[in-house]
Amino acid sequence: MRRDLRIDGARLWTSLMAMAAVGATPGGGVRRLALSDEDRKARDLLVAWLQEAGCHVRVDDLGNIYGRRAGTEADAAPVVVGSHLDTVPTGGRFDGALGVIGGLEVVRALADAGAATRRPVEVVCWTNEEGVRFAPAMLASGVVCGRFTLEEAYAARDADGRAFGEELRRIGYLGQAVHRLREAAAYVELHIEQGPVLERAGAQIGVVEGIEGISWNRVEVAGRTAHAGPTPLEDRQDALVAAARIVLGVRALAERIPGVRATVGHLDVSPNAVNVIPGRVLLTTDLRAREAEALGRAAAGLQAVCAEAARGGVEVRAAEFWRSPPTPFAPGVIGAIARAAEERGCATRRLWAGAGHDAKHMADRWPAGMIFVPSAGGVSHNEREWTSPEDCARGAEVLLGTVWRLAGEA
């Protein structure tokens, strides 16, 4: 550990807040949907900062942005750090942005100290991590890591029917396939925890051991539209009543199966009028677990919940549209993170990530790991997301120490 190699916490915070101004919402959060005009502005800002930090910037055919700081061994596989800049519709200032700006701050710190590394260091900003505008989530890292095809990504459409490929071209971030990440000695992603575990434990740094498995289902409830007034109870095929049973049944899955979290986040009613019995409801379910067996039990439980809700003529169909198995991280990367935190005297805690991250796809192909910092109140995907300047700087310090170990002093 070189004593002169330090993160500039004030500069990191200033950059984070400048990025948060792009797509800022009146409620203090950020709305920066993937491939929107706000996403374009955020990308422009990042590219300018990476170039100022002396990085060579390239953009691949998924719109992923890479800023490369050369190592002394030109051909060595790089150590890659990063995250994403897109947000959910009413997101916060830290989810994703901290990992990208934290990575930027690492190369800035290396440049400030004139510190050479044996391996190149690359800062990456992945396209469409959230999956809210274009499903599935982590789409672009998934293509780079061989999980999805380029054609699948380009064909993904948002709710208004606009295709990923067209929007990428529209915002001017359609780069070349030759620029994709081809090899990595390691991938390290700094991120807010998005849960209350570190804060409650009084821990400063989370050493992440892996990412929980996720299953997303689309559930279609088909009843019969009828007038809310004259239709007797026994004649009703109320799709919303059945959907309400499913919402509560999904909640009960999480109460019943240890280690499982279950959420209905999206629900649309049709025709959605005060005096019309709903004829159709579309909803999504989000199931998560660290163990594949628990995830399987939850998925089977969902089918049972749907079957139970289908009564009195109401039909229910559930179909999984995305599944990501539980993914343990690389022991070598976990160890480097733990030692970097220890060197800096941080209070650490080992935990699993409940949210999906681009690190999941990277871990399928190369050694990967994640560093968590506390989220106030465990709140995220929310305008009130908050991590203190000190916690952000501490996370970036541990990221810097990890990169220094993995990239090798020259």
Place this chain on the structure above:
Amino acid sequence: MRRDLRIDGARLWTSLMAMAAVGATPGGGVRRLALSDEDRKARDLLVAWLQEAGCHVRVDDLGNIYGRRAGTEADAAPVVVGSHLDTVPTGGRFDGALGVIGGLEVVRALADAGAATRRPVEVVCWTNEEGVRFAPAMLASGVVCGRFTLEEAYAARDADGRAFGEELRRIGYLGQAVHRLREAAAYVELHIEQGPVLERAGAQIGVVEGIEGISWNRVEVAGRTAHAGPTPLEDRQDALVAAARIVLGVRALAERIPGVRATVGHLDVSPNAVNVIPGRVLLTTDLRAREAEALGRAAAGLQAVCAEAARGGVEVRAAEFWRSPPTPFAPGVIGAIARAAEERGCATRRLWAGAGHDAKHMADRWPAGMIFVPSAGGVSHNEREWTSPEDCARGAEVLLGTVWRLAGEA
């Protein structure tokens, strides 16, 4: 009963189907929201037909259309027949339209037979009966009958923020206050039942004794937006889970309190993303009963359901935004309908209307009544709404017979 005074069933059906073509949906229904371009086209068609039938047409400052056939006593209060031409978003071909076209067919039949009445006969088409685009329902008849002010009506806004008054002007149906209905000897509305009672009883004509009371509430559920992955069960303030409890609680009110119907027809989730715990849900409730006491018990029950759903930090507020008390019809009009049906040998049944109708406001001011014809399967507010040509013609025959009694042979 004059033997030569007959409804032309084929002409009635042809007119009904021509009207159903205005705003026709691919599913065989009609989408003709109040004051939309489709509503304008429907109005133009009606005005042309009324003029062809020899009526004097006028439009009032609410956009209500009146077609008047003179009586032999020029100053006598008219017998008014009619209904509405607006529909719910995926409505059927009969709800509303049958009463307007049925009224048109009555004046056509009088003209064909050269039959003079002592009182004038007026066919009315009321604006915005459904209340789906502009709340509350039956807005324009409510102003004419003194229930709402003109200012309230003009200020009503749709979901896109467009005002009733502006839209009325936009479609060219902003008439003059002097043209409003000022007096009525009686009001008779022909309508489909919108329930299964007549069909099940094998009855051809429903003699309606009154309209049930209705209470509409807006319920706001405020939880906390958070990430669906890392947020533990005990930390969740899931607005949709609370809303689901309300939906089932409202359903249970109808199961528990005799004579009450209860529906959640509208429900919006925010931010409505697959991996975000819902922070806010807005829903509406629709409660109905024939007895004021039962309606009051249901309204109190709704408050209890909301209080019970507010737990774990989730807040729930319910506010009534519309109430219409139970309304019995005039014995004289009920009797005229019953005798007209009897003369024609119809199998009749007495019943109450579970849906609101413009006849409710009219009954508050003048003697009013309604004639129901069967709805196949009790289905309405649905594209598959169906009443046979024979049932439509039979209903119009009874309407003609009722008008003939109430308007008086000259």
